[in-house]
Amino acid sequence: MSTVILLLITGLGLGALYFLIASGLSLIYGLMGVLNFAHGSFLTLGAYIGWEVARVLGADNWAVFIASVLVGAVVGAAFAAATEFFLIRKLYERHIEQVLVTVGLALASVALFDGIWGTDPIYVTGPSWLGGTTEILGASIPNNRFILILAAVLVLLGIVAFLKYTRYGLIIRAGVENRSMVTALGIDVRRAFTVVFAIGGAAAGVGGVLASSYYGYVSSGIGGSLLIFAFIVTVIGGLGSLSGAAIAAALVAVLQQFANFYLGGTGDFVVVLLLAVVLLVRPSGLLGSKA
Amino acid sequence: MSTLILTVRGLSAKIAGQQVVEDVSFDVPSTGVTALLGRNGVGKTSTIKGILGLIERRGEVTFYGDSDGDGDPGVRLDRQRTHRIVQRGIGYVPEDREVFSKLTVAENLRLAERDANPRREFVAELFPDLVARSGQLAGTLSGGQQQMLSLARALINTNRLLLVDEPTKGLAPIIVGEVADALEEAAKTVPVLLVEQNLQVVRRLAAGAIVIEGGRVVHTGDATELLDNDDMTRRFLGVHAEAGGQTPADSEATS
Numbered sequence: 298m299s300t301v302i303l304l305l306i307t308g309l310g311l312g313a314l315y316f317l318i319a320s321g322l323s324l325i326y327g328l329m330g331v332l333n334f335a336h337g338s339f340l341t342l343g344a345y346i347g348w349e350v351a352r353v354l355g356a357d358n359w360a361v362f363i364a365s366v367l368v369g370a371v372v373g374a375a376f377a378a379a380t381e382f383f384l385i386r387k388l389y390e391r392h393i394e395q396v397l398v399t400v401g402l403a404l405a406s407v408a409l410f411d412g413i414w415g416t417d418p419i420y421v422t423g424p425s426w427l428g429g430t431t432e433i434l435g436a437s438i439p440n441n442r443f444i445l446i447l448a449a450v451l452v453l454l455g456i457v458a459f460l461k462y463t464r465y466g467l468i469i470r471a472g473v474e475n476r477s478m479v480t481a482l483g484i485d486v487r488r489a490f491t492v493v494f495a496i497g498g499a500a501a502g503v504g505g506v507l508a509s510s511y512y513g514y515v516s517s518g519i520g521g522s523l524l525i526f527a528f529i530v531t532v533i534g535g536l537g538s539l540s541g542a543a544i545a546a547a548l549v550a551v552l553q554q555f556a557n558f559y560l561g562g563t564g565d566f567v568v569v570l571l572l573a574v575v576l577l578v579r580p581s582g583l584l585g586s587k588a
Numbered sequence: 589m590s591t592l593i594l595t596v597r598g599l600s601a602k603i604a605g606q607q608v609v610e611d612v613s614f615d616v617p618s619t620g621v622t623a624l625l626g627r628n629g630v631g632k633t634s635t636i637k638g639i640l641g642l643i644e645r646r647g648e649v650t651f652y653g654d655s656d657g658d659g660d661p662g663v664r665l666d667r668q669r670t671h672r673i674v675q676r677g678i679g680y681v682p683e684d685r686e687v688f689s690k691l692t693v694a695e696n697l698r699l700a701e702r703d704a705n706p707r708r709e710f711v712a713e714l715f716p717d718l719v720a721r722s723g724q725l726a727g728t729l730s731g732g733q734q735q736m737l738s739l740a741r742a743l744i745n746t747n748r749l750l751l752v753d754e755p756t757k758g759l760a761p762i763i764v765g766e767v768a769d770a771l772e773e774a775a776k777t778v779p780v781l782l783v784e785q786n787l788q789v790v791r792r793l794a795a796g797a798i799v800i801e802g803g804r805v806v807h808t809g810d811a812t813e814l815l816d817n818d819d820m821t822r823r824f825l826g827v828h829a830e831a832g833g834q835t836p837a838d839s840e841a842t843s
Contacts, residue, residue, distance in 0.1 A: 467699050471688045477642055478686045482741065483674035483702045 299435035304554045306433065310442030312550030313449030314511060317504030318520075318527035319534065319542040320456060321377070321497020327473040327537025328493050330392065331385060334399040336501055336527070337520025338406035339377050343369035343502030344509040344519055345414055348421050356422045366448070366506045373502020374495040381494035386487060403521065410517035418514040427510055441510045448507055452500050453543055460539070465492050473537050474586075526550075529568055533575045535585020545583060592652055593618040593749050593779045594639070595662070599647035601631075601638035608634040609645070610803040616749070618652070621771070621780040623794035623811050627826050631803040632783045633683050636751050640680060641670040653677050653748030675702060679742035683753040683783070685734040689727025693718050693737055696726050700741035711740045714770055732763035739770050750780045756789055768792055787827070791815050799824045 318340060325333050347365035354361040380402065388394045422428070427444065430437040460466035468489045472479045479486050501520075508523060509515040530549050534541030549568050557564035575582060594616040601609035609631040616622050624632050638645035650662040653676060665673050674680065688696050697711070697718075712719045715736045721729065726737055735755055742750055755771065756764040768789050771780065775793065784790050790797070794811035807814065807824060814820055821827060 467691070467695055470695075471691055471699055474688050474690055475686055477670075478682065478688070479699075480670040481640060481642060481674060481680045481682065482700045483671050483745075484699070485669075485671045 300558070302434045303436035303438060304558055305551060306436070306438045306446075307442055308551030308554035309547055310439075310445040310511070310550075311554065312547040313442075313445040314504055314508055314523065315527050315530045315550055316449045316543055316546035317452060317500045317507070318523055319530040319546055320452065320539060321494075321500050322527055322531045323534065323537055323539060323542040324456075324469070324473075324493050325497050326531065328469055328476065329385075329389065329490050331395050332392075332399070333380075333385075333497075334396065334524070335380060335402040335406065336377075336399075336497065337522075337524035338403050339373040339380075339498040339501040339520070340505040340508065340523060341406070341410055341515075341517060341520035342376050343373040343505030344515045345410060345419075345505075346372045347502075347506030348419060348509060348515050351421065351423065357424055359424050362423050362427075366503055369502040369506035370499040371502070373505065374499035377498020377501070378491050378495040380498075381491050385494070386490070389490075403524075407517045407521065414515075414517070416517070418516040420514045421509045423510050441507070445507050445511060448503055449543075449546075452503060453539070456496060456500070456539060459496070465489055469493055526553075526568065529572050533572060533582055535582025537586065538582065538584040541582055541584030591618045592616065594652065594781070595648070595650045596635075596639065597648040597650075599635065599638050599645060599649060599666075601634050601643050601645040603634065603643050608643075608803060609638055612647070612800065612803070612805050614798045614805050614808055616779060616781050617796060618779050620795040621775045621782050621793040622796040622798065623790045624781060624783045624798050624800065625790065625814075625825060626800040627824075628785075630800045632800055633753055634803075635800065636680075636753050636781070636783060639665065639751065640673055640678070641665070641668065651676060651678070651749070677746070677748035679745060679747035679750045679778075681738050681742045681750065681752040681755055683757065685731075685738040687726040687729070687734045687737050687741075689725065691726055692723050693726055693729070694722040696737055696741060697722075697744055700744055702745045706744045707746065708744065711744050714743065714773060715740050732759050732766070735759060735763070735767055736770070739767065739774075743770075743774055747778050750774060750778050752780055753783045754785060755782075756784065756786045764789065787815055787821070787825070 318336060322333060322336050325331050347369040350365040350368045351361055384398050384402065385395060388398060427441045429440050431440055460470055468479060468484055468486065472486050472489055476486055508519055526549065530545045531542055533549060534545030552571060553564035553568050556567035560567065592615050597613045599609055599612045600607065612635055624635065626632050634643060637643045639649050645666065647666060649665040651665050652660045652662045654660065654663055663676065717733060718736055718740055726734060729737065739755065752771065755767050759767065764786060771793055774780065782794060790811060797809060797811035797814045798805055799807035801824060
């Protein structure tokens with residue numbers, strides 16, 4: 298029983314990490330039809346800058362930890378908004394070029410991160426509580442999983458509130474459904490594009506700082522490795538669906554954990570299998586709109 | 589001769605590389621309803637979309653709505669993006685309504701508000717049913733209600749020109765009357781370029797008529813004269829005007 302609890306909660310923690318990346322990917326694709334392969338770089342930069350904040354201000358401190366998460370969010374948002382403004386904006390409706398430019402940016406940014414911070418992983422520490430465990434029904438759960446789950450829930454609620462109660466949120470929801478009609482109402486939808494990129498980048502930046510806590514280190518490849526699973530989550534949840542991404546993130550990560558434990562480390566394989574099944578049975582994903 | 593609100597000269601438009609409008613030229617007067625007519629697939633909707641920049645286009649589209657005085661040199665719309673064109677005071681009611689189905693009625697209207705003082709009372713008086721359904725998702729409305737919402741979205745702003753594309757398409761006769769009532773009311777204060785297949789509605793609302801065939805303008809003149817001329821209605825629209833109904837849908841792609 299304790300093993301099941303452990304796998305379930307650690308799975309949800311990993312799912313929270315997936316969601317922090319997939320939420321932005323899904324919103325960006327839903328509104329703009331852009332498959333952003335550079336999204337992992339937003340996460341990686343957030344992780345490095347978060348580590349820099351902790352290094353300068355002192356790691357074993359909750360205030361510094363929260364500050365590093367917030368700085369990671371701001372840096373992720375700024376990087377993402379700049380990417381949209383300078384690279385993506387000129388390439389709307391040119392999907393091949395978009396893929397090429399975002400893949401190029403992902404590769405270039407990894408090289409840049411290696412150049413700045415080196416190719417070796419940088420090991421991070423945080424408040425001592427994060428390194429400990431909490432007993433739940435006999436299972437010792439690593440504390441950083443709770444922080445990840447809490448952060449993902451807060452990000453989900455924040456994005457939902459933004460989409461529901463702000464004018465930009467209204468524009469984004471309408472734009473996901475029918476972008477050209479939004480422009481035909483006299484709205485410059487490109488501003489919403491930048492906002493969506495910034496939101497996605499902020500969530501990824503938060504994810505970066507928390508991922509470094511989850512893995513215990515920062516490296517230039519951290520975003521790229523998570524991005525693969527975030528794409529799978531986005532497709533399974535339904536491209537453009539935030540709630541679909543949340544459900545799929547939890548589902549994929551929990552399944553991955555259980556398969557790794559009970560099926561001899563086949564978690565990644567089972568996730569890809571799930572992706573194949575969803576694409577065959579329900580190509581629009583769990584909550585995606587039918588084309 | 590009344591003054592003009594819009595002139596179109598040599599407008600050509602493409603969709604996915606295919607020519608759908610070719611060298612179209614016409615004028616829209618600054619008062620009343622001007623009908624843009626033609627069989628299905630001749631390029632009426634594409635002409636409207638071309639004016640708005642919703643599809644790739646070239647040619648001259650000049651708008652004279654930025655001042656009320658004579659001698660207005662006009663503003664070229666053909667090099668502007670869609671949202672800028674609409675912000676100049678051009679309301680658009682698209683074919684097939686295109687309401688945002690996952691937004692409520694109130695959200696659809698709020699999204700459409702461009703003016704500092706949107707005409708909420710005017711819209712509420714014109715479409716009381718929408719007020720009662722303000723919290724309902726637009727996708728759950730009937731076709732007629734969606735059309736009312738689509739019209740309301742345009743009328744909530746003070747426009748200088750309305751582009752209305754097949755507002756009665758697929759609606760029950762009683763709803764067609766309501767839509768025509770709303771357009772008639774709107775046309776008292778703003779000129780309308782109306783694409784419409786229902787010739788009874790055209791007869792009731794339109795002063796002028798422009799007929800498109802094969803992506804080109806083939807006739808311009810008085811709407812009633814056109815509809816009273818059996819030969820022309822049969823030749824241009826493929827129907828007897830006295831039959832009154834809609835022009836028959838042919839097998840061509842939707843314009």
